[in-house]
Amino acid sequence: MVPEKIKPPVSLSVLVLFGLILLSLQLMSSATQESSQLSAMYSWLLLVNALGSVVLLGLVGANIYSLTRQLKKREAGSRLTTRMVSLFVVLSLVPAAIVFYFSMQFLHQGIDSWFNVEIDKAMEDSLELSQASLDQRMRWHLRQTQQLTDRLQEASESLATLEMENLRELSEASEMTLFSRQGRIIASSSINPGDILPSLPDEHIWLQLRQHAEYVDLAPMREDQLMIRVIVTVKAEEPQYLQALYPVPVRIADLADSVEFAFVRYQEMHFLRDSLKLSFSLALSLVLLMSLLAAIWVAFISIRNIIAPVKELVKGTQAVASGHYDQQLPVIVQDDLGFLVESFNEMTLRIARARDETRLAGLEVENQRAYLETILANLTAGVISFDALYKIRTVNQAAYRIFHIPVSYFIGQTLSDIAHGYAELAEPLKVIQRLLEQADDIWQHRIAFLGQNGRRELLCRGTPLFSQEGRRVGAVVVFDDVTDLMQAQRNAAWGEVARRLAHEIKNPLTPIQLSAERLQHKLADKLAATDADILQRSTRTIVQQVEAMKEMVDDFSEYAKPSKKQTADIDLPGLVQEVLALYAVQSGVKFKVDYEAGLLMIKGDPVSIRQVLHNLIKNALEAIDAKGQIEINLNRLRKNNGNFIEIALYDDGPGIKDEQIEKIFEPYVTTKAKGTGLGLAIVKKIVEEHGGAIWVDTSRKVGAGFIIQLPAI
Incomplete structure (x- = not known):
C-alpha cells in the first residue's frame, strides 16, 4: 500500500494569520516605546490585537466545543485528544505564567525606578539652577x-x-x-x-x-x-x-x-506613570494571551493530525468487534503508528480467513445438527439431553406429545423446576431427576402417571455422557409411551387365563348339575325322610354352587371378551341418577349425590360406564352391610392441559387395609369371603379403555373411597 503524503500541521492560512499577529504585536510594542506615536497608533493597534485575541479565542472555543461533542458521543480518539491537549496546555501555561509574573514585576519596578526621589530632586535642581x-x-x-x-x-x-x-x-x-x-x-x-x-x-x-x-x-x-x-x-x-x-x-x-523641556517631559511621564504601567502590562498580557491561544489552536490542529491514525485504528477495532473482519486501514505515516496499522491490517486478514473457515465448519455442524434434529423430531420416543448440572439443553417434539407441557420453555432448568409448576407430574419428574443424579451407568425404569389422555406408562432409559477426558458433561434420557402396549399385553394375558378357566370349568358344570338333579328325582321317594332331607339339602347346595360357578365363569368370559364399545356422549349426572334408582329400595342406605352446575359430559360406552357404577356401588353396599351412607361427587377439572370429569365415590364402611391398596385392582384379588376378585379389575379395565384412571383415595380416615377421572368433552 502506497503511503499518503504527510500533510503539514499548519496550513498557509495559519502561517499568514501568525504573521499578521506578530506584525501587530511588534507595532504595538513600538507604539508603547515611542511616546510621540502613543496617542496616534496605540489605540488602533490595541483594538486590532484585541480583535485578533477574540478571533483566536473563538477558534480555540470552537475546537473545545467540537472536542466536547466528540467526548459526549464517545468518538474514537476523543479522550486521548483531551489528555494530550490538557497536557500541552499545562506544560505551556505554567512556564508562561511564571515568565509573565516576573516580567510584570520587572516592568512595574523598572518604571517605578524612573521616578525615584533622587531623579525628582535632580530635575527640580536643574530647573532651579537654570x-x-x-x-x-x-x-x-x-x-x-x-x-x-x-x-x-x-x-x-x-x-x-x-x-x-x-x-x-x-x-x-x-x-x-x-x-x-x-x-x-x-x-x-x-x-x-x-x-x-x-x-x-x-x-x-x-x-x-x-x-x-x-x-x-x-x-x-x-x-x-x-x-x-x-x-x-x-x-x-x-x-x-x-x-x-x-x-x-x-x-x-x-x-x-x-532643562525646561526635560522637566516638563519628566512631569508628563510622572503624571502618566500608571498609564504607562497599564499600557505595558496590557501589551504584555495581549502578547501572552495571543501566544497561548495561538499555541493551543496549533496544538489542536497538530494533535488532531497526530491522533488521526489512532482514531482510524480505534474505528477499525470497533468494526472488527462488530464482525467486519475484512476492515483495512490506510497507512498514513511510516512510523510506529504506521507499523501498528500494518499489523492491524495483517491481523484482520488472518481473522477474516479464520472466520471463513469457522463459517464453513459451522455450516457443516449446523447441517449435522439439523439432520440430527430432524431425526429426533420424527421419533415417537421423547429425548431430553442435560448438561453437567442436570439442566435441560435440548428436547424433541415427542416429549411435548407425551407430557403435554412446553418443555422447550424450560431450557436451562432442571426437571425439579418443572415439577414445581406441574404438580401432577411432580412424582415422575422427580424420579427421573433422582435417577439422573444417582446413576453412573445406563439405567432403565418404568414410570406411571395420569396424563391428559388418562393413565400413561413410560419406559425411561438414561445414560450419562462423558468427555474424552472422562469427565461427566451431561446425560440423555429417552422415554417411550408403552401404555397401550402394556395394557394390551396385560389384557391379553388375563384374557387368556380367563378364557382357559371359563373353558375348563364350564364344561363339567352342566353334567354335575344334571346329575345332582337326577339323583334328587330318583331317590327322593325311596329314602327315609331323614335321608331324603339330607339328599335334598345336598342336592340344593350342589346346584347353588354350580350356579355360582357359572356366574364366575360368566365373569371370566366377560373379562376375557375384547372391548366392543359403542361410543356416545354420556351425561354423567343423568347416568348416575339412573343407576341409583335401581338401589333406591335398599333399606337403611342413604345416597348423597353432589355435582357442580354445568355440563358434565364424557364420550364412551354407556353400558360399560353403567357397569363401572354398578360394581362400585355394589361393593360399597356389601362393605356397609346395607346400612350407612354412600356419597357420590361429580366435578369438572383441568389437568395436564386437558379437561377431565372426576367421579368420587365414598362409603362409611370399615375401609380398605393399607397392604391391600396396591393390589386392589389386580384380577382374583378380593377382601370378601365370596367373590371372584374380578369386579375392580373389570372396573379398572373399562376406565382405562376410556382413557381414564382410577385409584383409591387414601386421604379419608373413615370408610373407603375411589376416584375416577375420565376425559371430558
Whole structure:
C-alpha cells in the first residue's frame, strides 16, 4: 500500500494569520516605546490585537466545543485528544505564567525606578539652577540699566536722542528706547538699522511698571530670539521710562529650553506613570494571551493530525468487534503508528480467513445438527439431553406429545423446576431427576402417571455422557409411551387365563348339575325322610354352587371378551341418577349425590360406564352391610392441559387395609369371603379403555373411597 503524503500541521492560512499577529504585536510594542506615536497608533493597534485575541479565542472555543461533542458521543480518539491537549496546555501555561509574573514585576519596578526621589530632586535642581542663572543675568542688566538712567536725568529730549545710541553701545543692548510718562517714544536706538519701530510694552507691562517703577522679564522676540526686557524710571522733571532689550546668549537659551523641556517631559511621564504601567502590562498580557491561544489552536490542529491514525485504528477495532473482519486501514505515516496499522491490517486478514473457515465448519455442524434434529423430531420416543448440572439443553417434539407441557420453555432448568409448576407430574419428574443424579451407568425404569389422555406408562432409559477426558458433561434420557402396549399385553394375558378357566370349568358344570338333579328325582321317594332331607339339602347346595360357578365363569368370559364399545356422549349426572334408582329400595342406605352446575359430559360406552357404577356401588353396599351412607361427587377439572370429569365415590364402611391398596385392582384379588376378585379389575379395565384412571383415595380416615377421572368433552 502506497503511503499518503504527510500533510503539514499548519496550513498557509495559519502561517499568514501568525504573521499578521506578530506584525501587530511588534507595532504595538513600538507604539508603547515611542511616546510621540502613543496617542496616534496605540489605540488602533490595541483594538486590532484585541480583535485578533477574540478571533483566536473563538477558534480555540470552537475546537473545545467540537472536542466536547466528540467526548459526549464517545468518538474514537476523543479522550486521548483531551489528555494530550490538557497536557500541552499545562506544560505551556505554567512556564508562561511564571515568565509573565516576573516580567510584570520587572516592568512595574523598572518604571517605578524612573521616578525615584533622587531623579525628582535632580530635575527640580536643574530647573532651579537654570532659573537662577537667568534671574542673576536679569538683575545684572537691571542694575546696568538703572546706572544708565543717571546720564539721562538732566538731558533734554534732543540730547537724549543723541545719547541713546551711546548708551546702547555702552550697555551692549540690542535695543534701547526712552518713553515719556504717557508712553510716547522720545528716543530709540536699535542694533538693527532696519527696525523702524522699537518693541513696545503691552498694557500689562505698563501696569506693573507704574506699580513697581521698574520691570524686568524674559521676552521672546522674532526669529525665536530670547531677550531680557528691562524698563526703569528716569528721574527728571517729567518722569520718563527707559527700556532696554538685552539678548540672551544662544547657549544659555538652549540650555534653559532643554532643562525646561526635560522637566516638563519628566512631569508628563510622572503624571502618566500608571498609564504607562497599564499600557505595558496590557501589551504584555495581549502578547501572552495571543501566544497561548495561538499555541493551543496549533496544538489542536497538530494533535488532531497526530491522533488521526489512532482514531482510524480505534474505528477499525470497533468494526472488527462488530464482525467486519475484512476492515483495512490506510497507512498514513511510516512510523510506529504506521507499523501498528500494518499489523492491524495483517491481523484482520488472518481473522477474516479464520472466520471463513469457522463459517464453513459451522455450516457443516449446523447441517449435522439439523439432520440430527430432524431425526429426533420424527421419533415417537421423547429425548431430553442435560448438561453437567442436570439442566435441560435440548428436547424433541415427542416429549411435548407425551407430557403435554412446553418443555422447550424450560431450557436451562432442571426437571425439579418443572415439577414445581406441574404438580401432577411432580412424582415422575422427580424420579427421573433422582435417577439422573444417582446413576453412573445406563439405567432403565418404568414410570406411571395420569396424563391428559388418562393413565400413561413410560419406559425411561438414561445414560450419562462423558468427555474424552472422562469427565461427566451431561446425560440423555429417552422415554417411550408403552401404555397401550402394556395394557394390551396385560389384557391379553388375563384374557387368556380367563378364557382357559371359563373353558375348563364350564364344561363339567352342566353334567354335575344334571346329575345332582337326577339323583334328587330318583331317590327322593325311596329314602327315609331323614335321608331324603339330607339328599335334598345336598342336592340344593350342589346346584347353588354350580350356579355360582357359572356366574364366575360368566365373569371370566366377560373379562376375557375384547372391548366392543359403542361410543356416545354420556351425561354423567343423568347416568348416575339412573343407576341409583335401581338401589333406591335398599333399606337403611342413604345416597348423597353432589355435582357442580354445568355440563358434565364424557364420550364412551354407556353400558360399560353403567357397569363401572354398578360394581362400585355394589361393593360399597356389601362393605356397609346395607346400612350407612354412600356419597357420590361429580366435578369438572383441568389437568395436564386437558379437561377431565372426576367421579368420587365414598362409603362409611370399615375401609380398605393399607397392604391391600396396591393390589386392589389386580384380577382374583378380593377382601370378601365370596367373590371372584374380578369386579375392580373389570372396573379398572373399562376406565382405562376410556382413557381414564382410577385409584383409591387414601386421604379419608373413615370408610373407603375411589376416584375416577375420565376425559371430558
